[in-house]
Amino acid sequence: MASNHSVSGEEAKRHKLEGPQKHIVAFVLSLALTIIAFAAVAAGEINTTFTYIILVVMALIQVFVQLAFWMHMKDRGHLFPIICILSGVFVVFAMVIMAVYWVWW
Amino acid sequence: MSAHQHVEGHLPHEPEKATLEGRNKVLGFWIFLGAEVVLFGTLFSAFIALRHQVLDGPHPSHLFELPMVFAATMILLTSSLMSVFAVQAMHRNKMKALIGWLFVTIILGLAFLGLEIYEFNTYVSEGHKMNTSAFSSSFYTLVGFHGAHVAFGVLWISLLIAQLFKKGLTVVTAPKIYLSMIYWHFIDVVWVFIFTVVYLMGKVG
Amino acid sequence: MKRILPLLAGMALLLSACGRADLSTLDPQGPVAQKQFDLMKISISIMTLVVVVVFAICVYVLVRFRRRKGDKTIPKQVEGNHKLEIIWTVIPLVLLLILGVPTIQSVFGMATDYSKDKNAIQVKVTSHLYWWEFEYPQYGVTTAQELVVPTGKKISFELVSADVKHAFWIPSIGGKMDTNPGSSNRMYLEFPKEGVYRGKCAELCGPSHALMDFKAKSVSPESFDRWIAAMKAPASMPADPKLAETFRSKCLACHAVGDQGTNGAPNLTGIGGRQTIAGILYNSDVVADPQPEDKTTVENLKEWITDPQKVKPGNQMPSAADNQLTPEEIDGIAKYLAGYKLDY
């Protein structure tokens, strides 16, 4: 039996105590990352490739933050969710490479 | 209406995972989200492959307006935070707070949808229609799929609020609330890629 | 599977018996097909080895370890054997390496681009619903259905489709390449020997996909130059002025001969000397090996002009009735076209 649900007393307590602070930090972080991305585009002075890199990096960090904190993927018992999302990402990664390089060859 | 009125006996600490049905639902939903990752990934791939095929339609750098996209982003981001608070309220067994946060979440969701409809309307009037070019087709399909997910989420959460009033917070309703909140975050995660890949990169050119 | 081994041997024999040299991939007529055939031979040898080993173990096991009637013994429950498992992981890897190296070499070799090569003949192939257009941009010449190339030169193809996706394939000369609408592909072929080779469309493209054949004719370089000159010469129109006018108004609205007409439909210059009408009706008075069922060029032309849908369902050519051609006009045009031969 998959035992990804055993909730010990201590952990339950930890959950009870978990306050909103961490999530507000995650929110502020997401906010900052979003603003950086928009600012990089709004400024319009930087060269295109560099802007692209900033945008992609900001998006990836933000998604990581949201998955980890808001979707609880950092918590215990989330092995299969992590596998599911990562497998999806793996397939998508292959397809995005295809889209960027091969379609117009 | 007080919170404990609806909770008979002891509701477990993580009511969404208290029963095998609940655990099945949570796991099954994550698997579904894995499939959704691929679904949106494919839409993104198609968009990336076709996004330069503008033809005679308006160019994305003229079409998109950053303030509007920024507003939409903020709305969705905030609603995601609200849904985190909802789950926390649920874990603390606070019905009133839970319903309150859920309510704020769907209000923000509706605001986002309204903004999107307004945006699409503007684009169509500017000559950016479904059949204008490969760029416009893939744009409307990708962003529209996301919008449809938001709309479904709003309907779903509204239905759950109604169920909370009727049935209270139980081991049957708790997994539903939990899943709808995970779903809502997922929509927000997808939006991060949409504003990055579609709007910001479109603006850059 | 006991029947498969003798079948395999029998097939190998059968192969040498049937299959046409101008069509089979197993009897290559050019270096590209040869290289591909060599790769096939390597892979077939390796794979035959694998098949023989597996079949041998299989037959041995099935015969040796049959259960006798009433046998109640429990065989030893073996978990596995690391040594054996490593062997049958490593050996296939080595075999694949043997196949992989020449594969990669040929992939890059065959992708060589001769489009800028002055010595290569450039041919732009445009596939249409059920016919092939061949344009020679170096010479300003366009022909259809019968590709004419000189021996001993690299032929550099640019492949594109005018409508749906097709695939350009001359099996005995070299492998195929798709013709995509909207973007062009490149490949090259070589024809060391003079001859006529059969070409086919290899991608489902509609009802007459099966009948979308063409011919590739390789001739000596001198002969090729004469052909180019003949193609560029002014058109020879029907002698009878009334027939010429009918031909001009009805046929040349889509077709072309010499400097007349347009290339919306197959170019008819020198059609009387071609192997086939419509790519599939063999002209008994032209081909080297006429079959009993083959008809003459005139008969084939008449059949085609009268009812093209009967010959190639779904093609774009209007029937004689649609064109309001009288039997006399059909007869006249067929005779004129059959006599329209180029001297090269």
Added chain:
Amino acid sequence: MATHAAHAHAHAHTHTVKRYKGLMDWLTTVDHKKIGILYLLAGFIFFLVGGLEAILIRIQLMKPMNDFVAADTFNELLTMHGTTMIFLAAMPMLFALMNAVIPLQIGARDVAFPFLNALGFWTFFFGGLLLNISWFTGTVPDAGWTSYVPLAGPTYNGTHGVDYYVIGLQIAGIGTLLGGINFMATIINMRAPGMSFMRMPMFTWAIFITSVLIVFAFPVLTVGLVAIMFDRLFQANFFEVGGGGNGVLWEHIFWVFGHPEVYILILPAFGVISEVVATFARKRLFGYSSMVFAIVLIAFLGFMVWAHHMFTTGLGPVANALFSIATMLIAVPTGVKIFNWLFTLWGGSIKFTTANLFAVGFIPTFVLGGVTGVMLASAPADYQYHDSYFVVAHFHYVIVGGLILGIFAGLHYWWPKMFGRMLNEGLGKLTFWTFFTGFHLTFFVQHFLGLLGMPRRVWTYLPNQGFETMNLISSIGAFLMGIGTIVFVVNVIIAWAKPRNAAADAWEDGRTLEWSIPSPPPEYNFKQIPLVRGLDAWWKEKMDGKTAMTPAEPLGPIHMPSPSILPLIMSIGLFIAGFGFMYQNHWVAAGGILVTFVCMFLRSVYDDHGFHIDPEEEEVQA
């Protein structure tokens, strides 16, 4: 409301749930065993339809320039044959085996989501029905099962034919995706105590990985079909060259889905063969852990090789080289499996039942299909093989010679478990020999037809090209396969008339949990959930001299989910909406969608309390 356990005892005998009989029972069932039978029945009917299409194709190709069917009819036949066989015959028959066996093999009372399971069946069924209704409306899909654009696009395909393909597959695809999610969750969450991942039977492993492939491959098809549907119905420009679209994009999308799809088809067959061979050799599966690793590796590589279907599309030498090598690598784990099967047989005590004949027939046949796969992987040689009859021979060797032989092996093996009746062994062996001989006759020669220059999907061929003899042989073989299938049907009908007397351990050498319970199993499968003490749980108990599994729970009332008509109605809603979209009638479309949404609403609002069965009571009553 109290927690679940307390609730169960308090209401054990008070809940009255309406239990249907007869037809309504089948329409409302959420029992995995019955759903398995429904999948089998529907899948087999579609198999017969697809087989009939194949026979018509082979009659047309029996002689050169034949005019048995018209050119456009032929294209419809080949499209519907491919689509039907893959989506409506092979996959449902696999789902039949999955449903019938997986919960039993892992010691569970049902799947994780019984309601979704029923919904999955009905959406598949109505999707398939919609696709086949095209034969009666006169506009049949005719662009091949791959539906390459622009041939399948609105410009060159103006009738509703391809719409049936797009919408039919979209609806059927929902069912498949639900099934994949369901079985993944079932296998992860519902295993009996003691059954760790590395104690799962090989068939369960195969289905687990198959489900993973379904979950990550089908959404790609969904998007592809949406795009082509938007192109056709709403004048979008995904693949329309004139509007800036790109047909190669469709090829990529289709094959990113399509290649994992062929592993979705073959992996379950691998699982079946592993079970059957081990049982009838009375031996533990050789190299269990390497078998598991091989399956996982095949699935992983399966997502990185799609472009080998597109070597001639013109992707350039770098892509072709990479995809060549990646494709060749798949041969290694596949080879591992083949040798493991052979060495499972080695030293065993092999009994040649019909099921085992199909299994040992599978091994060499699949090897032949596999080696031609490696040959195809070599890109430059593939420029010759591609879209020729060589490819037709190759994929029929892996799909018919692999999957269909595997399904037949599985059906003969699990038939007593599913229906409580044994199939006749004599007729079974006749099925095997006619089908097997017919198969090799049909497809072996096709390798050479391809090498001699015959392209695939041709309606007819000219005489004097050296194709005549082999095409005739091929057609004769097809008839033989047809006879084999008919013999199977006769066998089933005869078995039907016989009493239900199959033993629990019907083959006496059963190794896995399903053989520890009666044939067919009671509604709740296990009176008490068994405790699993090792790989081949049931075999282990038998070897220790026990006659039953050790229970892992006390006897007690068993909670069962209620039957529901909603899955059927939801699927009908989608079916109606499909026609609405196709014929651009927005009211019908909206009405159909509304039906589906109302069902979802009802399902969400009314909690399913289920009902309870007391096994002791039932036995007394019986």
